[in-house]
Amino acid sequence: MTGTYLPDAFATHKVEAMLKLLRLDPLDDEQWDFLQSETTQDLQAAPGSGKTTLIGLKLALMADAWTSVTCGVCVLSHTNTAKNEIADRVASLAAGRSLLRYPHFIGTIQSFVHTFFALPAVRAKGIEVRAVDDAAFETAALRLLQHPDYVTLRNYLERRHNGTSIVSGATFTYRGGKLAVTGAAKEPSFGPETPSGKQLSSLKQTLAWQGVFRYQDMYAIAQRYLAENPGIIPAVSARFPFVLLDEMQDTSVTQHELLDLVFASSPTVVQRVGDTNQGIYSDAGAASEPALAFPLAGAAELPVSRRFGPKIAALASCLTVRRPQQIHGAGPDGQVAVLLFDEATAIDVVSTFERMAAAIVPEDVLLIGCLI
Numbered sequence: 549m550t551g552t553y554l555p556d557a558f559a560t561h562k563v564e565a566m567l568k569l570l571r572l573d574p575l576d577d578e579q580w581d582f583l584q585s586e587t588t589q590d591l592q593a594a595p596g597s598g599k600t601t602l603i604g605l606k607l608a609l610m611a612d613a614w615t616s617v618t619c620g621v622c623v624l625s626h627t628n629t630a631k632n633e634i635a636d637r638v639a640s641l642a643a644g645r646s647l648l649r650y651p652h653f654i655g656t657i658q659s660f661v662h663t664f665f666a667l668p669a670v671r672a673k674g675i676e677v678r679a680v681d682d683a684a685f686e687t688a689a690l691r692l693l694q695h696p697d698y699v700t701l702r703n704y705l706e707r708r709h710n711g712t713s714i715v716s717g718a719t720f721t722y723r724g725g726k727l728a729v730t731g732a733a734k735e736p737s738f739g740p741e742t743p744s745g746k747q748l749s750s751l752k753q754t755l756a757w758q759g760v761f762r763y764q765d766m767y768a769i770a771q772r773y774l775a776e777n778p779g780i781i782p783a784v785s786a787r788f789p790f791v792l793l794d795e796m797q798d799t800s801v802t803q804h805e806l807l808d809l810v811f812a813s814s815p816t817v818v819q820r821v822g823d824t825n826q827g828i829y830s831d832a833g834a835a836s837e838p839a840l841a842f843p844l845a846g847a848a849e850l851p852v853s854r855r856f857g858p859k860i861a862a863l864a865s866c867l868t869v870r871r872p873q874q875i876h877g878a879g880p881d882g883q884v885a886v887l888l889f890d891e892a893t894a895i896d897v898v899s900t901f902e903r904m905a906a907a908i909v910p911e912d913v914l915l916i917g918c919l920i
């Protein structure tokens with residue numbers, strides 16, 4: 549990559565100085581490799597192997613060496629918690645703070661899609677966005693369903709168990725160049741050309757004109773916007789010559805396809821980091837189709853955990869079901885405890901963990917943990 553940051557951004561002496569500044573221990577070989585890598589790659593990182601630490605370190609080094617005033621680094625994560633953790637890390641360093649401003653972008657995938665594609669698309673139609681929120685949509689949709697225009701749909705749904713969920717979860721899906729209206733998780737039991745199908749579509753369109761959307765709608769709107777305005781793709785990929793994707797294991801197929809559409813055939817360097825064995829969604833929703841899989845074959849690995857020792861690492865290795873990984877424990881050897889729960893007992897997990905921690909962890913350590 550030329551012209552956007554200094555070529556010695558990841559030089560050994562700079563990394564060592566940053567490690568000292570951040571009071572980090574020396575990196576292991578795999579951590580060095582990822583830190584200094586400047587090409588597109590996937591990184592399969594075991595729990596506690598330092599992915600968050602490395603992303604923070606890498607961003608601090610990039611911020612220090614960044615020269616472009618129009619192109620930036622794009623850092624995307626799945627949750628606001630992960631995004632805030634990254635933003636807090638870069639904000640704690642004077643050089644890093646520049647990454648929180650234009651031309652850089654640190655945010656969730658959802659906010660990236662909103663900012664660059666979906667909101668411009670909606671505004672271009674003269675619509676003022678009032679809410680992108682599933683709960684707000686549900687309230688507005690169920691209220692609108694009471695209008696006489698939707699009597700056929702309402703009568704149909706009232707005869708069905710949980711029928712109104714079709715309306716409260718009515719979602720745009722980009723299909724065949726158009727926005728189709730589907731249920732949140734499954735297709736409605738009536739076709740789009742039936743009287744109920746036409747009323748559902750009309751209700752959804754009415755709410756769209758009022759500026760009330762579900763989160764998922766934004767992806768379909770973005771897909772249509774890019775299909776109708778393909779020139780946006782090179783403009784956005786040129787704006788971000790370096791993309792870091794965190795929590796990659798939780799990326800849905802739709803999110804994955806959109807990011808691929810924007811960056812995959814551009815010169816942008818895309819580094820995807822995550823732990824497929826810590827994925828929180830079932831395979832049906834996650835990026836698990838062969839062509840979309842994370843990590844791709846040949847991905848680099850961070851197999852050494854600094855959070856726990858060999859005993860827990862051995863057990864955790866047995867749980868790496870999606871992609872077998874031999875985890876090495878370089879942290880403190882804790883006590884192994886496995887909590888098994890189902891839906892009915894899930895509510896007891898936190899209090900059980902607290903009881904066990906209180907019995908095992910010395911009180912002064914627990915107090916320090918609370919203060920932090």
Ligand SMILES: Nc1ncnc2c1ncn2[C@@H]1O[C@H](COP(=O)(O)OP(=O)(O)OP(=O)(O)O)[C@@H](O)[C@H]1O
Nearest residue numbers: 572573574575594595596597598599600601854855
């Ligand atoms: N080079 C290093 N020097 C000192 N501590 C490190 C280093 N690398 C990682 N750690 C420590 O190891 C622990 C785990 O690191 P981190 O939270 O970055 O891992 P992670 O892979 O993001 O974890 P998770 O799987 O929970 O998301 C932290 O306490 C972190 O400070």
